[in-house]
Amino acid sequence: MYNREHSRVKTVTIATPSLHRPDLTARCLHFIQQQTLPADAWDVVVIENEARPDSIFPDPLPPNTQRIELSTNEGTTGSINRAVAQTESRYVLLLNNDVEMRPDYLAKLAQALDSDPKLGFATGKLLRATQPTHLDGAGDAMLMAGAAYRLGHFAEDKGQYDHPMPVLSGCGAAVLYRRDVLELCGGLDEEFFAYLEDLDLALCAHLLGYTGLYLPQAVAYHIGSATLGDVLHPRIVEYLTRNQIYLLAKDYPGSVLWRLLPRIVVYQALWLMFAVRSRRLGAYLRGGWAGLRGLAGMRRKHRALMTNRHITDDEFLAQLRESERQIYDWQLSLPPAERSGLLKLYFRLFGKP
Numbered sequence: 001m002y003n004r005e006h007s008r009v010k011t012v013t014i015a016t017p018s019l020h021r022p023d024l025t026a027r028c029l030h031f032i033q034q035q036t037l038p039a040d041a042w043d044v045v046v047i048e049n050e051a052r053p054d055s056i057f058p059d060p061l062p063p064n065t066q067r068i069e070l071s072t073n074e075g076t077t078g079s080i081n082r083a084v085a086q087t088e089s090r091y092v093l094l095l096n097n098d099v100e101m102r103p104d105y106l107a108k109l110a111q112a113l114d115s116d117p118k119l120g121f122a123t124g125k126l127l128r129a130t131q132p133t134h135l136d137g138a139g140d141a142m143l144m145a146g147a148a149y150r151l152g153h154f155a156e157d158k159g160q161y162d163h164p165m166p167v168l169s170g171c172g173a174a175v176l177y178r179r180d181v182l183e184l185c186g187g188l189d190e191e192f193f194a195y196l197e198d199l200d201l202a203l204c205a206h207l208l209g210y211t212g213l214y215l216p217q218a219v220a221y222h223i224g225s226a227t228l229g230d231v232l233h234p235r236i237v238e239y240l241t242r243n244q245i246y247l248l249a250k251d252y253p254g255s256v257l258w259r260l261l262p263r264i265v266v267y268q269a270l271w272l273m274f275a276v277r278s279r280r281l282g283a284y285l286r287g288g289w290a291g292l293r294g295l296a297g298m299r300r301k302h303r304a305l306m307t308n309r310h311i312t313d314d315e316f317l318a319q320l321r322e323s324e325r326q327i328y329d330w331q332l333s334l335p336p337a338e339r340s341g342l343l344k345l346y347f348r349l350f351g352k353p
């Protein structure tokens with residue numbers, strides 16, 4: 001059981017979901033214990049999904065660490081919401097258990113949020129744990145068509161992302177959120193379960209008038225897809241397909257949705273082609289059907305979000321356009337052979353943002 005008293009005066013709560021991978025959790029907790037942020041300023045909540053004695057991190061737990069044991073798998077969203085509900089701190093770090101943070105990661109992100117009350121979240125440079133000379137990502141961006149991309153993903157780190165910059169979203173693997181913003185957004189949307197839930201949260205933060213920051217001085221190492229393994233696992237394709245529909249229905253203002261409809265239709269056709277070529281048509285169809293069935297619920301959430309938003313349709317569209325421009329610039333910086341075929345077709349049709 002989690003002891004609420006334990007986090008009452010903390011600066012940061014670190015929420016770390018786990019599913020049958022105590023080995024990853026052990027390494028993650030090891031690097032957490034090395035953080036330069038004072039030990040009395042942070043605590044950790046490990047959320048063990050489908051907890052069984054042989055599949056959870058064993059006792060004794062490290063200092064400042066608590067555990068929530070769940071009998072079922074509540075996904076990334078439900079797991080983190082459990083930790084947030086049972087703690088009190090200024091900030092919350094969403095941290096996958098396949099991430100290893102450098103010692104100053106927490107301190108640098110917390111300092112960034114301390115310096116600007118309009119920053120809703122901050123994220124650092126993620127390098128590939130298995131190939132640390134290459135990027136896992138430099139913040140997350142999104143096409144105006146509603147598809148998410150991790151900036152610099154798999155590119156060699158040559159210093160091209162060594163300057164702080166605004167970002168639309170931070171990868172949920174290691175992003176620090178202001179607790180007030182999390183609560184204003186109603187936490188992570190549990191209908192997303194996993195994948196794109198971080199982007200949904202970030203879009204909500206932007207709609208409520210907050211911003212996001214990529215801070216390259218904060219560095220961590222990410223394995224990626226450690227639970228399901230293959231990045232094209234059928235479950236991942238299914239969730240991505242469904243949750244793209246959820247994002248569009250929930251987070252896009254009506255006029256923006258209509259203005260961008262040609263792009264959305266074209267991208268979905270390209271995504272379908274990609275799924276077919278990857279032999280994932282069944283997963284795509286399951287995700288598409290689930291997304292359509294969930295439309296009514298997402299539209300109810302959309303109406304509530306639009307009622308409370310603090311930016312205009314044009315301001316939201318400008319943020320999407322800038323995010324798409326970041327994707328365009330990233331692709332242009334790559335050798336032609338390394339560029340995404342899907343994105344090459346998309347930008348050939350719609351040009352530079």
